[in-house]
Amino acid sequence: MDMRPLKHFLALANTLHFGRASDACHVSPSTLSRSIRQLEENLGVSLFERDNRHVALTRQGETFQTYAREALEQWEQLRLSLQSEALRLTGEISVYCSVTASYSFLYALLSQFRTHHPGIELKLHTGDPAEAMARVLAGEEDMAITPRPRRTPEALAFKSLTRAPLVFIAPQQAAAWIPSTPESPSTEQWCEVPMILSEAGLSREFADTWFKALGVTPRIYAQVAGHEAIVSMVGLGFGIGVVPKIVLDNSPLQERVRVLPVKPELPHYDVGLCVLERRLKSPLIRALWDEVQER
Amino acid sequence: MDMRPLKHFLALANTLHFGRASDACHVSPSTLSRSIRQLEENLGVSLFERDNRHVALTRQGETFQTYAREALEQWEQLRLSLQSEALRLTGEISVYCSVTASYSFLYALLSQFRTHHPGIELKLHTGDPAEAMARVLAGEEDMAITPRPRRTPEALAFKSLTRAPLVFIAPQQAAAWIPSTPESPSTEQWCEVPMILSEAGLSREFADTWFKALGVTPRIYAQVAGHEAIVSMVGLGFGIGVVPKIVLDNSPLQERVRVLPVKPELPHYDVGLCVLERRLKSPLIRALWDEVQER
């Protein structure tokens, strides 16, 4: 937007003299004359009553003067406001994650980020981690916490935040089916254990793989959606579960269960932040992305 | 003021698609791309987050969108408002005249003008007619009612409105010094008459000329500023006065005085409207000027 015509008009309205006004605007008198004429043609009215010796505002010119002042001020104000807004990185970022993530490392990360960029609003949506990547790919969320998939889609950027070891957990109270030598598991001890596992997801796949290596078909006591619920059921004494250690660490029931030092250990998986690659061009997204340090 | 950048921006903000937006604006995609880029450079912030496949408003873009809508609407509204204002000839005209003129023909003229152009405000200033032309020349008044001067300054336009005959007036009640044969004035009868004349102005000059032709040096009883005051003094019986007949016709004291049918009659002068020639370019002034019909 070229605001010079308005400035030219205001200068002339103030001085009522083409020469002095053109000096003030650092243009030649002819330029200013043509600028005013063009304004008048665009508006369809004459703004100045003038001859070779006198310049006077018309009634319409007076009306336009107040408009021009306001319009120019609004423009400049907007300019400054936009720029400072851009510097302050004002905006909104939505993050999708599991309940556990929101309790644990994500909470620390985001509160640190918030002090660095107080102008950025964070919207935290919790839900099933299995949906995380789909939501980001669909553009419904800016970022998500998700286990690193086997193959990362090309459009996605992924940054590991933490390792999430899987652990076996057993109730604190004694039970006949709790293996006595978890450090060297035997087929006999494990084939009758009531297991509480996830319905789906990496933790379930890893557990299945572990049992397969041992040559055991586990007795599934319950299949649960959500790791948090597994802790609850194990705490109540229904069986042995497999959960990410981080879920355990953040569970209010962690004193009701204990980790079994099973060998070989279950694999861990990477939990990290994912975002659409192209969205990293946004300074907001970029700021949060840069805030997190890999691994 | 070129508002196209704003229109381009709004079109793109609506469609989020350079091709369709450029079609809507009847420009090529490259033009629209450059237009947006230029806007962003002027503002110092990026308005769209875009790559070859996606276009999205940034936070600043959203702020700018509301501004652009308002600014464009204000501009268009102002345009229309100014144009209709120009058509309706809205404005203000100041007219300077004597008290008598404001009572008599000017009142009729202006009330007629007001019905034709209800949008025009008229400001009536009354005062000494001798100052009328000076005030118009100085630009303090748009127009004035004034006796036609001997030589009209070149910068002034003058249009006669009415003839103003000068008359001798005497008190209604008898007085020794009232000439018995005013139809054929004699030097003896007039040399001792107490005269009440204007301090200055055409009426005084004409009266002096009249006496000079008669060969009489009049006895000046009083010199008065303002014809209206002459009527008052004559009505009170102080002497004989010379006033424009029109002043008499509009005087509330006209029954206290009578016109002397003196021969030869005093000359008349033209009373008319005067205005700066160059101010006739203003449609407002022109409208009032054209409303009055000469003589």
Add this chain to the structure above:
DNA sequence: CCCCTCTGTTGCGTAAAACGCGATATTTGC
């Protein structure tokens, strides 16, 4: 009354900018 100065406007030549076309790089969907 004439001349001189001041001042807004206009013609014109040059410089800059805007514009559209085609090419390009990159991305998405099949």
Add this chain to the structure above:
DNA sequence: GCAAATATCGCGTTTTACGCAACAGAGGGG
């Protein structure tokens, strides 16, 4: 993996803007 889509860039052409100089008209002073 390939084809369609699409924002952007390079380039040549057209349009526009700018300043200089000349012009015209209006005051002001001698």
